[in-house]
Amino acid sequence: MKGFWFERAWLPDGVASRVLVRVTDGRISSVSTADTIPLGVERLHGLVLPGFANAHSHAFHRALRGRTHGDGGTFWTWRERMYEVAGRLTPSSYLRLARAAYAEMAVAGVTAVGEFHYLHAGGNEMAEALKQAAREAGIRITLLDACYLSGGIGEPVRGVQERFTDGTGDRWLDRVAELRGDDNTRVGAAIHSVRAVPRETLSLVAGAFPDRPLHVHLSEQPAENEACLSAYGMTPTELLAEAGALTPRTTAVHATHLTGRDVELLGSSGTGVCLCPTTEADLADGIGPARELADAGVALSLGSDQHAVVDPLLEVRALEHGERLRTGRRGRFTPVELVAALTNHAAIGWPEAGRIEVGAPADFVAVRTDSVRTVGAQAEQLPLVATASDVAVVVVGGRVVARDGVHEALGDVARLLREVL
Template identity: 80%
Template sequence: MKSFWCEQAWLPDGIASRVLVRADRGTITSVSTVDTIPLGCERLYGVVLPGFANAHSHAFHRALRGRTHSDGGTFWTWRDRMYAVAERLTPESYLHLARAVYAEMAIAGVTAVGEFHYLHNGGNEMGEALRQAAVDAGIRLTLLDACYLAGGIGQPVTGVQERFSDGTGERWAARVAELREDGNTRVGAAIHSVRAVPRETLSLVAGAFPDRPLHVHLSEQPAENEACLAAYGLTPTELLHEAGALTARTTAVHATHLSTKDIGLLGSAGTGACFCPTTEADLADGIGPARELRDAGSPLSLGSDQHAVIDPLLEARGLEHGERLRTGERGRFTPADLVAALTNHAAVGWPEAGRIEVGAPADLVAIGLDSVRTTGCAADQVVLAATASDVAVVVSGGKVVARNGVHETLGDVGKLLKAVV
C-alpha cells in the first residue's frame, strides 16, 4: 500500500486541497481530503495532475534534435536525415536510445507513450527493444506497429525504406500478431500514411486488429493531399473513410490540412486527433483546425512526435497558442480542455488511466508553484505557465520514477542521452 498527500490535486470535478491518494499494486484505492497528514506518506507539493500521455512518438527521431536547421530545408529534406539515422540503428543501439528518450519523457511527467513504430528491420526485435526501454524508464508503452509498404503513392520502397516494409499487408498482420501484451505494454496498429499504404491494403490494416487502437499520419503536408487527390480523386481523409479506417478507436495524427468535409467525417466517426504542436512548428507543417475537430466530435490528444522538445506542458500550451495565432482569439480551449488533451490515455489504449480517482492507475505529476515561471499563477491555470522544468515528482503506477528532473533508477538523463546520441 502506498499513500500520497497532495497539497492540491486536479480531480475529475476540479482542484481540491489536502488530498490523500492511496494506492495498492499500482492502482488508486481511495481519494479523500484530510486535515492531518498521515505519517509515512509521500508529500507532493504544488498542484498534482494525472500522469501525462504522449500519444505520438518516434523514439529514434530524438537523435536529430538540434541537427537539422543549418540550411533551412523542408519536411522532405528533414526526412532524408531521419532516414540516415534509421539506417544505422540495431536492436541493441535502439534499446539504449529509446531507454534514454523514455527516461526524458518520464522526468517531464509522461506515464504512457504511444510509439508509432515503423522501424521493423524485418522482424520484432526492434519492437522488443522498445518494450524493454519503456520498462526500464518506468512508463507504460503502446506499441503502434505501422504498416509501411510503399515509398509514395504508386512507388516501391527504396533504400532504408526497405527496413520499414513487410512486403504485403498480410505479412505485416502476421508479424504484428506475434507481438504479445503484458502489464506494461499494449499493442496497437498504424497505417503509416496513405502515401505508404496502397488503397487496396487500407481496409486490411484497418480491420486486422479491431479491438486495438489504430493510428495514422493524416494530411501533415499539402503535398500528401495533392498526391492523394491526383491518384484517387479523394482527400486522404475521404480515402480512409472509404476503407472503413475512421472509427472511435482511430487517432489521426497531425490532421493539419483538412477540408470542411474532412473535419465532418473525422468528427462524426468519433476519430481522435493527435496534435504535436512543437513538431508541427519545427517542420513548418502548419496549424491544424483543433477547435473545429473537437467541436465536430473528435477527442484531442497530444504528442511530441520527433522530439524537437519533450515537454508535454509546452505541447498543451502550443495547442491553445496555435488556435490564438490562426484565429486571433484567446481562450479557444480552457485550461481544463488542455489538461484533458494532456492526459488522454484512451488515445493509446489505456482508457482506465488519466484521472485521479479510484480504479485508475496511480499516475501523479506534481508541478511546483514556486519557480520563476509559476510563482503567482493560479493552480487551475498552471498548464499555461509551467514547463517540464517545473515537474517536481512523477509517480507512475504507484512508484516514484523521477524527482526534480532526475530519474530515480537511471539517474541523470542528460548524461544518458549524451552517451547514446
C-alpha cells in the first residue's frame, strides 16, 4: 500500500485541505483528512486534481507544430501538409513520435488519451506502435480505430488517403476485431466523418462494437455541412442520427457548426461532445455552441487534437474564453463544470477514472499555487489561471510519471521530440 498527502485536493464535494489518500494496486483504497503526515507517505504541494483526460488526439500531427503558419490558408490547405507527414511515417518512426507526444502530454498532466487512429497502412502495426508508445510514456490509451473509406462524399480515396482505408466496412470490422486491449489499453471505434464513411456504411460502424466508445468528427467545417446537405438533404448530425450513431457511448468531436436541431439531437440521444479549442482556433474552424450543448444535456470533454498546444489547463480556459468571446458574457461555465470537462475519462471508455474517491484509479495532478501565474488565486479558480508550466507532479495508477516538466522514465521530453522531428 502506498500513500499520498495533499495540501489541498479537488474532491467530488469540493476542495478539501490536508487530504490523505491510500493506494492499493493502483487504485484509491481510502480518502481521509490528516493534520499530521504519516511516515512513508509522499507529500504533494499545491492543489491536487484528478488526472486529465485528452479525449481527442492525432499523435502524428505533433510533427506539424510551428510549420504551417507562414502561408496562411485554411483547414483544407493545412490538411495537405498533414498528408505529407502521414505519407512518410513507418511503424518504427511512429512509435518514436507518439512516445514523445504522449510524454509531452504526461508532463502536462494527461493520464489517459483517446487516440483517433486512422493511419492504418493496411494492418495493425501502427496501432500496436501507439499502444507501446502510451505504455512507455506512462499514460493509458483508448485506441479509437477510425473507418475511412472515401476521400469525400461520393469520391474515392486518393494519394496518401490510401494509407487510411481498409477498402470496405467489412474489412475495417475484421481488422479492428483483431485489436486487443490490456491493462493500459482500451479499444474503441470511430467514424472518421460523414465525408469519409458513406451513408450505407455508417450503421455498420455504429453498431459494430456496442460495448465500446464510438467517436466521430462532426461539423468541423461549414464545407462539410454543405456537402452533406447537398448529397443527402440533411445535416451531418441528422445523418448520424438516421444511422443510429448517436448514443450515450458516442462522442462527437468539434461539433462547431450546428443547427438548433443538431443540438437537440445530440442532447436527447446522450451523445457527448469533445471540444478542441486550441486546434479549432489554430485551424480557424470557429467557436462552437458549448453552453447550448451543455444545457441540452451533452457531457463535454476536451482534446488537443493536432497538438498545436499540449496544455489541458489552457484548453479548458479556452473553452470558457471562447464562450465569452462568442456571447460577450463572463462565467459561462463554472470552475466545477470546467474541471468536469478536463477530467472526463468516461468519454474515452474509462468511466471509473477522473475522480479522487475510493475505487478510482490513483491518477493525480499536483498544480503549484505559488508560481507567478497562480499565487494569490483562490483554489477553486486555479484552473482558470494555471498552465502546464505549473504542473509539479503527475501520478498515474499510484506511480509518479513526471516531476516539474521532466518525465521520470524518459527524461527530457524536448530531447525526445528533437530526436524524432
